[in-house]
Amino acid sequence: MKTGNRACVTGDDFRNSPPVDHVGIVERAERFTTRSIKSITKRAGLNMVLNMIDLTTLEGADTPNKVRQLCYKAEHLHDSISGLPSTAAVCVFPPFVKTAREALGDNSLVKIASVATYFPSGHTTLKSKLEETRRAVSDGADEIDMVISRGRFLSGDYNYVFDEIAAVKEACGDARLKVILETGELATLDNVRRASDIAIHAGGDFIKTSTGKIASAATIPITLVMLLAIRDHYAKTGKMVGMKPAGGISKSKLALHYLVMVKETLGEQWLTNEWFRFGASSLANDVLMQVAKLESGHYQAAHYFSKD
Amino acid sequence: MAKKKSSPDWEYASAPETTAVNIAKRYDHFINGKWITPSNKKYFATTSPSTGRKLSEVAEGSKKDVDTAVKAARAAYNGVWGKMSGRERGKYIYRIARLIQERAREFAIIETMDGGKPIRESRDIDIPLAANHFFYNAGWADKLEYAFPNMPAKSLGVAGQVIPWNFPFLMAAWKIAPALATGNTVVLKPAETTPLTALKLAEVIADAGLPDGVVNIVTGAGETGAAIVNHPDVDKVAFTGSTGVGKLIQESVAGTDKKVTLELGGKAANIILEDAPIDQAVEGVVNGIYFNQGHVCCAGSRLFVQENIYDEVMWKLKQRMDTLVIGDPLDKNTDVGAINSKEQLRTIKRYIKEGVKGGADIYQPECDLPTKGNWCPPTVFTNVAQSSIIAKEEIFGPVLAVQTFRTVSEVIEKANNTPYGLSAGVWCDKGSRLFQVTGALDAGVVWGNTFNKFDPTSPFGGFKESGYGREGGLHGLGAYLDLPL
Numbered sequence: 001m002k003t004g005n006r007a008c009v010t011g012d013d014f015r016n017s018p019p020v021d022h023v024g025i026v027e028r029a030e031r032f033t034t035r036s037i038k039s040i041t042k043r044a045g046l047n048m049v050l051n052m053i054d055l056t057t058l059e060g061a062d063t064p065n066k067v068r069q070l071c072y073k074a075e076h077l078h079d080s081i082s083g084l085p086s087t088a089a090v091c092v093f094p095p096f097v098k099t100a101r102e103a104l105g106d107n108s109l110v111k112i113a114s115v116a117t118y119f120p121s122g123h124t125t126l127k128s129k130l131e132e133t134r135r136a137v138s139d140g141a142d143e144i145d146m147v148i149s150r151g152r153f154l155s156g157d158y159n160y161v162f163d164e165i166a167a168v169k170e171a172c173g174d175a176r177l178k179v180i181l182e183t184g185e186l187a188t189l190d191n192v193r194r195a196s197d198i199a200i201h202a203g204g205d206f207i208k209t210s211t212g213k214i215a216s217a218a219t220i221p222i223t224l225v226m227l228l229a230i231r232d233h234y235a236k237t238g239k240m241v242g243m244k245p246a247g248g249i250s251k252s253k254l255a256l257h258y259l260v261m262v263k264e265t266l267g268e269q270w271l272t273n274e275w276f277r278f279g280a281s282s283l284a285n286d287v288l289m290q291v292a293k294l295e296s297g298h299y300q301a302a303h304y305f306s307k308d
Numbered sequence: 309m310a311k312k313k314s315s316p317d318w319e320y321a322s323a324p325e326t327t328a329v330n331i332a333k334r335y336d337h338f339i340n341g342k343w344i345t346p347s348n349k350k351y352f353a354t355t356s357p358s359t360g361r362k363l364s365e366v367a368e369g370s371k372k373d374v375d376t377a378v379k380a381a382r383a384a385y386n387g388v389w390g391k392m393s394g395r396e397r398g399k400y401i402y403r404i405a406r407l408i409q410e411r412a413r414e415f416a417i418i419e420t421m422d423g424g425k426p427i428r429e430s431r432d433i434d435i436p437l438a439a440n441h442f443f444y445n446a447g448w449a450d451k452l453e454y455a456f457p458n459m460p461a462k463s464l465g466v467a468g469q470v471i472p473w474n475f476p477f478l479m480a481a482w483k484i485a486p487a488l489a490t491g492n493t494v495v496l497k498p499a500e501t502t503p504l505t506a507l508k509l510a511e512v513i514a515d516a517g518l519p520d521g522v523v524n525i526v527t528g529a530g531e532t533g534a535a536i537v538n539h540p541d542v543d544k545v546a547f548t549g550s551t552g553v554g555k556l557i558q559e560s561v562a563g564t565d566k567k568v569t570l571e572l573g574g575k576a577a578n579i580i581l582e583d584a585p586i587d588q589a590v591e592g593v594v595n596g597i598y599f600n601q602g603h604v605c606c607a608g609s610r611l612f613v614q615e616n617i618y619d620e621v622m623w624k625l626k627q628r629m630d631t632l633v634i635g636d637p638l639d640k641n642t643d644v645g646a647i648n649s650k651e652q653l654r655t656i657k658r659y660i661k662e663g664v665k666g667g668a669d670i671y672q673p674e675c676d677l678p679t680k681g682n683w684c685p686p687t688v689f690t691n692v693a694q695s696s697i698i699a700k701e702e703i704f705g706p707v708l709a710v711q712t713f714r715t716v717s718e719v720i721e722k723a724n725n726t727p728y729g730l731s732a733g734v735w736c737d738k739g740s741r742l743f744q745v746t747g748a749l750d751a752g753v754v755w756g757n758t759f760n761k762f763d764p765t766s767p768f769g770g771f772k773e774s775g776y777g778r779e780g781g782l783h784g785l786g787a788y789l790d791l792p793l
Contacts, residue, residue, distance in 0.1 A: 019737040021757055024588025034428055036323035036640040044318060228587050235623070259318070264631040268317055 014158040017194040018232075020225055025189055029220040032261045042256065043294055046287050049255045050077060051085035052273045054113055054244065056281045057308075058093060058212065066308075067096040071103035073308045074110045078288045081295060087284065088273035089113045089143060094136040101140030113143035113178070117168060120182070120211035122147040126164060133171040144168070145178040147211060148195065150185045158198055165202035178244055178277075179204035181226075184216030189225050196229035206242035212279060217247025220261060227265045240270070246279025252290045255283060320633065323640040325427045329417050331504065335366045337373055337527060338510035340380035341520030347372040352529075354503055357424035358637050358646035358681040366503045369528030374495070374535040377524040381466040381493040382541055384521030389493050390463055398449035401488050403516040405442035408481075411512070412436065415505055419477050420637045422504040424646030424682070425600050427638050430477075437762060438481035441780075444764035445485035448785055452490065455782055462790040463491035464567060465543035468536040471506075472549045473499035473648050474603040474704075480506045482779050483546050484523060490788040492544065493522050495536055500529040501649045534560070542566060544788065548605070551702075551728075551773050569777025569787045571605065571769055573702040574730030577723035578608030578759060579745065581716070582617050584735035588757070590624045593708070596733060596759035598632065598644050598686045602706040603652070605774075606731035608759050610699055611710045612719050618712050622690065629686050630673045644706060647682040656684050656705030663689045663698040663707070694722055702728070716741070720748045729771025733759040752778070 037045055055074045057066060067090075074087045089111035092100055100112045114136040117129040133144055146168050152160045169177050179199035183192050199207045207226050209218040223245045230241045243262070249255055255278060262270050270276050285305045293299050334351060336343040346367035353362045367373070389397070408415065416430040425434070452461035467487045471479035476498055487494050498506035510525045526532060530553070537545050537557050544567045547557055554572040561568055578596050580589045596608025613621045637645030647653040664670055668689040677683040684706055692699050692709040699709045713719040723732060732751040736742040746754045752769045755761060762768070767783035769775060777787050786793075 019583065019585045021585040021588040021737075024585060024591055024757065028588070028591050034432070034640070035320065037320065038323045039321045041318065041321040048318070263318060271318060 014162070014194050014198050017190070017197045020189040020193050022189050025221045025224055029224050029261070032220060032264065033257045035257070035260045037256045037260070043291070045256045045259055046252060046291050046294070047085060048259060048271060049252065049278065049287050050284060050291075051088060052277050053087040053284050054089045054091040054246075054277050054279050055087045055284060056091040056212070056246075056279055058091065058115060058119070062093060062096060064096065064099040067092055067099045068103045069308050071100055071110070073284075073306060075104070075108065077284060078292070078305060081288075081291060084291070086110050088277055091115065091145065091279065093119070094132055094139070094141075097136050097139040097141045111142040112140060113145055114141040115145045115147075115211075117146040119145070119147055119180075120213040122149050126167060129164070130167060130171045133168055137171070137173055137175045141175055143176045143178060144172050145180055145208060147180045147182060148199065150182050153186070153191070153195060158194070161195075162198050162202045165199055165204060169203035176205040177203065178206035178208045178242070180208045180211055180246075182211055182214070183209045183218075183222045184214045189221070192222055192225045193229055196226045200229060200233050200241050204241065206244050206277070208244040208246055208279065210245075210247040210279075212247035218245035218249055218279075220257060223258065224261060224265065227262065231266055234266075240275060242275040242277065243270070244277040244279055249278055249280050250282045250286060252283075252287045255287065320641045322636070324636065325417055325420070325638045325640060327417060327421065327638065329414050331364050331418060333364060335364060335503070335507045335527070337367050337369060337377065338507065338514075338523075338525040339373070339377045339521075340384075340524065341514060341518075344373070344376070346370060352500065354422060354501065356421050356681070357501075357648050358678070360680050363422060364504060366507065366527040369497065369526040369532035369535070371535045373526055374532060374539060377495045377526050378466055378468070378536075378539050378541050380521035381495050381524055384519055385465055385493040388519040389522045390465070390491055392491070394450035394452060394491070397488060397491060398446045400516055400518050401442055401446035401449060401485065404512055404518075405439050405446060407512045407515055408435065408439040408442065411508075412439070415477060415508055417638070418508060419505050420645070423473065423476055423502045424637050424648050426642040426645040427640060428642065429600060434475060434478045437764070438478045441478075441481040441485045441764045445489035445785070449489040452785070452789070455785060456789070456791055459791050461490065464788060464790055465492060466541060467492045467494050467544040467546060467788065468539060468542035469494060469496040469546045470533040470536060470549065471496065471498055473502040474600060474605070476502040477505040477509065479548055480509055482548075482784075484509075486779070486784045487546075487788050488522070490785055492788050495524045495526060495542070497526050497528060497533050497536055500527070503527045537561065540564075544568070546787070547571070551775075554775055567787070569769070569779065570775035571777070571779060572730075572773060572775040573704075573728055574605045574607065574770065574774050575610055575700070575702050575726050575728045576606055576608045576731040576733065576751065577610045577612055577719075577749070578733040579612045579719050579723060579735065580614065580617065580621055581734070581736040581741065581745070582614040583737045584617075585737060585757070586617065586620055586624060589735035590621065590628050592733065592735060592757070592759040593625060594628050594632070597708045598706050599760050601644055601647055601684070603648055603704055604760065606753060606760065607704075608731070608733050609703060609708060610723075611708055612713050612723060613710060614719075615712045615714055622710070625688065626671055626673075629671070629688065632673065632686055634675045634683070634685060635678055644686055647684050647705065650682055652704065653682040653684060656703055656707060659698055659701070659703045659705070659707060660687060663692070663696070663709070666696045666698070668692045668696065668698065668709070694725065700726065716745060720745060724750045727773040730769075730774035731755070
């Protein structure tokens with residue numbers, strides 16, 4: 001595909017990321033939410049959503065038993081409805097990767113993702129971040145969710161941020177790397193775009209909005225900016241990059257609007273859990289409630305669905 | 309841009325809006341607060357452009373009917389409305405606005421059935437905006453002496469108003485609301501292909517308890533409109549429609565002291581400069597030309613792209629066009645609906661043929677169009693010359709002509725090189741340049757980093773052959789007053 005010859009992201013000068021018009025992005029984002037998703041499209045969409053969830057527990061109070069329960073839920077979302085998929089992954093802190101691997105075994109469809117690099121602040125030495133990453137991978141993690149150094153980014157030290165991501169990517173080995181931009185701390189959509197470009201160019205396999213640990217998490221406009229960065233990269237290089245909005249997506253309807261956005265921005269080839277994920281803890285149950293409603297014709301009370 | 313699969317996995321299932329609305333088998337004229345049968349007893353059908361199905365039939369207005377309506381309007385002006393205090397007038401207009409809001413869904417559905425525009429647009433834009441025009445003007449009714457300080461806010465008398473088929477309900481609101489707020493009475497004629505929502509508005513006006521004869525609605529075709537314009541007892545003519553008809557009106561009012569506002573055709577330039585946020589600009593281009601199937605006088609039908617970003621803009625534009633949903637306008641997911649009439653479809657097709665013949669490159673997304681009704685896929689022409697017909701003449705359909713430019717001065721010259729001057733748009737990330745270019749464009753409305761945005765507080769109207777006079781805002785009120793200017 002031919003592309004523009006405007007200097008977008010060239011060499012290592014990330015000051016030249018393309019501009020983003022906030023008003024225009026918000027307007028386009030609202031258009032996605034006016035799509036009406038009905039009947040078979042809804043049923044297929046809900047199944048996709050379940051299959052794209054990184055079922056997450058990232059609490060200071062996490063224990064091995066909590067993680068084992070999470071792993072069971074990931075494979076058995078709601079056994080009273082047949083034909084449900086498993087979630088895409090479980091997402092845990094590094095010390096629980098071994099537990100998760102034991103619980104899931106080696107042949108599970110459910111991947112194990114772990115938030116290495118001193119999640120959520122990222123404030124430690126590069127050496128510690130790389131050590132933590134290597135340990136999580138050797139313990140059995142399939143995917144690493146790293147955080148970028150937002151302080152460095154905001155002070156304009158883009159090359160530092162780039163180099164750090166590249167180093168973590170190397171430490172990941174065969175594990176796929178998701179780069180968390182923590183967009184709630186980046187202040188502008190121009191910054192979201194710039195951080196996306198840096199993460200993609202530095203080797204991130206996925207870009208991810210948020211840690212879920214601050215109030216401002218994933219939104220449709222922010223995710224749209226990141227999807228556009230992915231699309232531009234694909235147009236230039238033919239290389240696909242995945243997207244993971246995380247935090248703040250707890251309702252089925254909103255999740256379906258995200259799928260609409262992915263379909264209309266990147267195309268249907270991104271509509272698999274290889275390229276799109278939801279980072280969420282409570283979304284699964286809301287989707288299950290909707291699926292049960294489509295199956296039976298009426299809503300079931302929330303206590304019919306396991307709270308893990 | 310993602311490779312198209314032969315069988316897409318996740319298509320949107322149809323999500324049709326209900327059509328359980330009340331449309332009478334037959335509508336008479338609304339004159340002097342009553343439904344009056346046409347003097348010639350003739351009616352004509354109004355059909356749905358998306359199905360070809362007949363929806364209803366409406367009265368064919370004769371000269372005699374128009375005369376009856378003007379007489380009723382004159383009597384209401386002399387007897388009640390012209391003398392009523394602004395505060396009292398305002399109450400009626402607020403009531404109309406609220407009644408429109410209450411019945412918004414019904415009006416949106418009928419607008420879409422009768423005119424072919426997507427329900428998303430009639431629901432989210434046409435009807436709410438129409439209500440807002442009544443709200444806005446109602447607020448001015450008792451404040452005219454502050455709107456025009458040190459000038460007596462004297463009304464004109466009877467306003468004869470002729471409106472087009474592209475925004476039937478909204479245009480009725482644009483015309484009626486300021487006329488009522490300023491103390492004039494009205495004879496309005498909706499377009500012959502889209503009369504139903506204006507007649508529904510007559511129901512609202514009756515329900516609002518407006519005194520008889522303040523608003524009269526006469527249906528019919530061009531001759532009925534001519535009878536209104538030419539009626540000797542009409543004090544003010546307000547017309548929205550084609551430049552051709554606008555010129556005829558201009559001729560026919562010569563030598564009279566009728567006040568006139570004309571809102572006519574356009575061939576707007578939409579300009580993307582090299583530093584623009586391209587994805588948002590592309591979105592604006594799509595909204596600029598494919599909104600309402602391009603049946604928009606201020607549509608951004610000429611796209612100017614700076615040469616060094618041309619390739620990127622074009623692949624992004626084509627990709628966005630591929631995601632547009634074209635079809636049943638009542639489906640909530642439809643982006644581009646039906647062409648309003650067979651006649652207009654013929655015109656559009658003639659221009660498309662002309663473009664291809666002239667050597668321009670055509671692109672239309674692959675889409676399955678319904679078999680019944682009037683349809684034209686979104687169309688873009690590239691490799692278009694400034695001198696080609698598709699870049700010069702108003703097509704009034706979903707057809708975009710793309711040209712490139714090298715410098716800012718070149719694009720300003722090209723953009724202004726047209727007999728029209730209704731609207732324009734500029735996309736640019738640098739504030740100073742944005743103001744430089746927008747300030748140099750000869751157009752009544754110029755949008756910066758957006759397109760096709762409307763608000764009751766903002767005046768709207770043209771330069772050159774796009775007409776004169778303004779609608780909306782204070783300017784729009786002034787057009788219905790005898791101000792000593």
